[in-house]
Amino acid sequence: MHLFSKTMMSISECSDLFQYGETQGYEPLINEAHKHYAIPNNISSMITNGSQQGLDLIARAFLNPGDNVALEAPSYLGALQILGLAQATIHSVQQTNSGPDIHQLEALFSSQKIKLFYAVPDFHNPTGVCWSLATRQQVAALCHRYSVTLIEDAPYRDLRFSGEPYPLVSSFCEDHAIVLRSFSKIAAPGIRLGMVSAPQTMLSPMIKVKQASDLHTAIPMQAILMTVLKDPEFTQHIDNVRTAYQTRYQALKQLLSRLQAYGCQFNDIEGGMFVWLQLPEMNPLTLAESLLKQGVAVVPSNVFYNSDNDAPPALRLNFTHAKPDELEIAVSKIERCLQ
Amino acid sequence: MHLFSKTMMSISECSDLFQYGETQGYEPLINEAHKHYAIPNNISSMITNGSQQGLDLIARAFLNPGDNVALEAPSYLGALQILGLAQATIHSVQQTNSGPDIHQLEALFSSQKIKLFYAVPDFHNPTGVCWSLATRQQVAALCHRYSVTLIEDAPYRDLRFSGEPYPLVSSFCEDHAIVLRSFSKIAAPGIRLGMVSAPQTMLSPMIKVKQASDLHTAIPMQAILMTVLKDPEFTQHIDNVRTAYQTRYQALKQLLSRLQAYGCQFNDIEGGMFVWLQLPEMNPLTLAESLLKQGVAVVPSNVFYNSDNDAPPALRLNFTHAKPDELEIAVSKIERCLQ
Numbered sequence: 001m002h003l004f005s006k007t008m009m010s011i012s013e014c015s016d017l018f019q020y021g022e023t024q025g026y027e028p029l030i031n032e033a034h035k036h037y038a039i040p041n042n043i044s045s046m047i048t049n050g051s052q053q054g055l056d057l058i059a060r061a062f063l064n065p066g067d068n069v070a071l072e073a074p075s076y077l078g079a080l081q082i083l084g085l086a087q088a089t090i091h092s093v094q095q096t097n098s099g100p101d102i103h104q105l106e107a108l109f110s111s112q113k114i115k116l117f118y119a120v121p122d123f124h125n126p127t128g129v130c131w132s133l134a135t136r137q138q139v140a141a142l143c144h145r146y147s148v149t150l151i152e153d154a155p156y157r158d159l160r161f162s163g164e165p166y167p168l169v170s171s172f173c174e175d176h177a178i179v180l181r182s183f184s185k186i187a188a189p190g191i192r193l194g195m196v197s198a199p200q201t202m203l204s205p206m207i208k209v210k211q212a213s214d215l216h217t218a219i220p221m222q223a224i225l226m227t228v229l230k231d232p233e234f235t236q237h238i239d240n241v242r243t244a245y246q247t248r249y250q251a252l253k254q255l256l257s258r259l260q261a262y263g264c265q266f267n268d269i270e271g272g273m274f275v276w277l278q279l280p281e282m283n284p285l286t287l288a289e290s291l292l293k294q295g296v297a298v299v300p301s302n303v304f305y306n307s308d309n310d311a312p313p314a315l316r317l318n319f320t321h322a323k324p325d326e327l328e329i330a331v332s333k334i335e336r337c338l339q
Numbered sequence: 340m341h342l343f344s345k346t347m348m349s350i351s352e353c354s355d356l357f358q359y360g361e362t363q364g365y366e367p368l369i370n371e372a373h374k375h376y377a378i379p380n381n382i383s384s385m386i387t388n389g390s391q392q393g394l395d396l397i398a399r400a401f402l403n404p405g406d407n408v409a410l411e412a413p414s415y416l417g418a419l420q421i422l423g424l425a426q427a428t429i430h431s432v433q434q435t436n437s438g439p440d441i442h443q444l445e446a447l448f449s450s451q452k453i454k455l456f457y458a459v460p461d462f463h464n465p466t467g468v469c470w471s472l473a474t475r476q477q478v479a480a481l482c483h484r485y486s487v488t489l490i491e492d493a494p495y496r497d498l499r500f501s502g503e504p505y506p507l508v509s510s511f512c513e514d515h516a517i518v519l520r521s522f523s524k525i526a527a528p529g530i531r532l533g534m535v536s537a538p539q540t541m542l543s544p545m546i547k548v549k550q551a552s553d554l555h556t557a558i559p560m561q562a563i564l565m566t567v568l569k570d571p572e573f574t575q576h577i578d579n580v581r582t583a584y585q586t587r588y589q590a591l592k593q594l595l596s597r598l599q600a601y602g603c604q605f606n607d608i609e610g611g612m613f614v615w616l617q618l619p620e621m622n623p624l625t626l627a628e629s630l631l632k633q634g635v636a637v638v639p640s641n642v643f644y645n646s647d648n649d650a651p652p653a654l655r656l657n658f659t660h661a662k663p664d665e666l667e668i669a670v671s672k673i674e675r676c677l678q
Contacts, residue, residue, distance in 0.1 A: 018527035049388060053553040060424075081551040085399075188357035190558040212420040214392040219529040221557050 017219045023211040026222035032229045044200045051182040051194030059086040061205040070117040072100050074304030076125045090306045099131030109146040123156035123272025126316035140172030155182035160271035161246035191221045251324035255331040262338040273320045279313040296330045356558045362550040365561035371568045383539045390521040390533030398425040400544040409456040411439050413643030415464045429645045438470030448485040460508050462495035462611025465643050465655035479511030494521035499610035500585035530560050590663035594670040601677040612659045618652040635669045
């Protein structure tokens with residue numbers, strides 16, 4: 001918040017920022033973000049109203065009703081909504097602990113004309129899974145071989161709190177990939193700023209759709225974010241966020257080990273915001289509703305599946321907003337429900 | 340600009356404004372806008388990324404490819420683009436000096452199942468036409484009789500600088516109308532804020548589409564606009580804008596009378612931003628291109644028609660950005676081209 005307030009006054013004195021701007025985005029912000037993420041020169045970017053709009057523009061620019069798209073199962077709810085709105089035909093590929101099941105993915109790509117493969121390779125929502133290096137290279141090779149465009153959604157990539165980062169999947173198939181980045185997790189979600197990056201030929205039709213749909217994203221917000229990204233304190237800010245999340249995750253991990261006695265399981269994560277708690281045979285929706293009445297917000301597995309029937313019993317736990325003592329109370333309530 | 344800078348600092352200290360918000364919009368802004376526009380209690384509103392997004396959400400929530408929609412000819416370019424993107428079938432109704440040709444409109448409504456009628460009844464873009472009271476009532480009655488939803492786009496309504504305002508067309512057919520308002524013309528365009536208003540049953544599907552497409556509009560921008568609308572100086576600010584536009588229009592009107600000698604015509608306007616200069620038989624695109632090379636930006640008539648062939652020779656002149664001496668130079672250049 002401090003980082004924002006520093007810049008607000010200076011922005012308000014630049015009257016240009018309150019006039020109409022370019023559809024592709026505020027150029028100084030795009031340049032700053034390219035520097036920040038070391039984006040190669042052959043890749044262009046557009047600023048969007050959150051990365052959610054980026055995905056919506058991809059769907060509107062490239063999909064016709066009935067087009068085949070692939071997703072991991074489970075998958076991000078917002079992606080299921082947008083692809084549903086676009087009337088795409090959704091094909092699900094089982095997720096393993098190292099990413100999508102490569103044999104299933106190749107079987108799908110070789111049997112159907114798949115247009116897009118949407119994925120969250122870093123600290124997946126809802127499972128927290130981070131794809132292995134081998135999976136990244138294999139998926140990229142498959143996208144290349146079968147001419148499938150990879151949509152690499154990377155909102156949690158900056159939130160790694162242990163281990164070493166892997167390259168973006170798209171770095172292995174740049175000509176067949178569109179990358180979505182979010183500033184919600186490292187700056188603020190209320191400003192609604194994201195960025196979509198791709199070779200210019202793929203970006204151009206998306207710019208055209210955005211031009212018709214809302215002309216451009218609010219310029220004062222973009223100018224404020226640009227100043228925040230440039231701020232020498234920003235790196236320290238992200239480090240602080242990572243450390244805070246790691247502390248909360250460690251606390252939650254400790255607490256969750258108590259639930260193994262009831263047949264619950266979870267995998268260790270190295271970043272992001274979510275733990276996927278696998279439950280014994282039960283209805284996760286009933287459990288989630290009961291917990292909500294007790295003031296504990298968790299998301300049941302079924303909302304992350306294209307078909308409810310495919311969902312195993314599980315809960316998505318977000319550990320980033322709760323302090324360790326709040327996590328303790330929450331896990332105790334889960335424990336009581338399981339008893 | 341002064342009105343914005345006053346509020347920027349206070350906003351930056353409210354950390355809630357940087358978190359995720361409601362899809363429908365920042366409630367204090369909606370309440371303030373309802374007070375400002377005296378919107379009746381049975382009408383609900385949603386804040387959008389400019390009124391352009393409002394129109395896009397209408398198209399996405401209500402139109403299937405091939406659906407019939409009606410527009411005045413000429414019509415706002417952005418509306419033609421969005422309805423084209425939605426693959427709607429566009430039917431054009433000739434505009435007269437008091438609004439759409441009522442006989443043509445009734446013939447169309449009675450012969451085709453028209454879903455939406457998009458119109459800009461106050462100081463039309465591009466013609467500056469303001470619908471008469473009789474036309475407003477007749478159009479509302481037709482929308483009611485044939486169950487056509489009126490899309491009343493009102494971005495210039497606050498810019499009346501002479502004469503008395505008429506009621507909104509939608510005030511005569513509230514159950515069959517969606518109103519689009521823009522804060523671009525009275526506050527600032529770069530903030531990308533508009534508002535769409537309708538009975539809740541019509542608004543709900545649009546909220547659902549916006550939720551999937553970009554979650555919500557940037558909250559800090561909405562909070563800043565709310566503070567600006569509440570500011571006692573804001574009424575004075577709009578009055579100043581109106582007076583400035585009237586002065587510029589009067590200067591342009593005086594200058595344009597010189598062009599009558601070359602067969603040009605235009606109608607007097609009472610507000611808005613545009614004069615529609617009807618030309619003698621010629622290619623308006625060639626004229627516009629030649630003027631652009633001389634530093635004069637005007638828009639040729641063809642872009643405002645669904646079919647180029649329907650466009651009479653005319654130019655849209657925007658008088659709001661130029662000082663009287665710049666208008667003098669511009670009209671002299673038009674005159675030289677016509678000679």
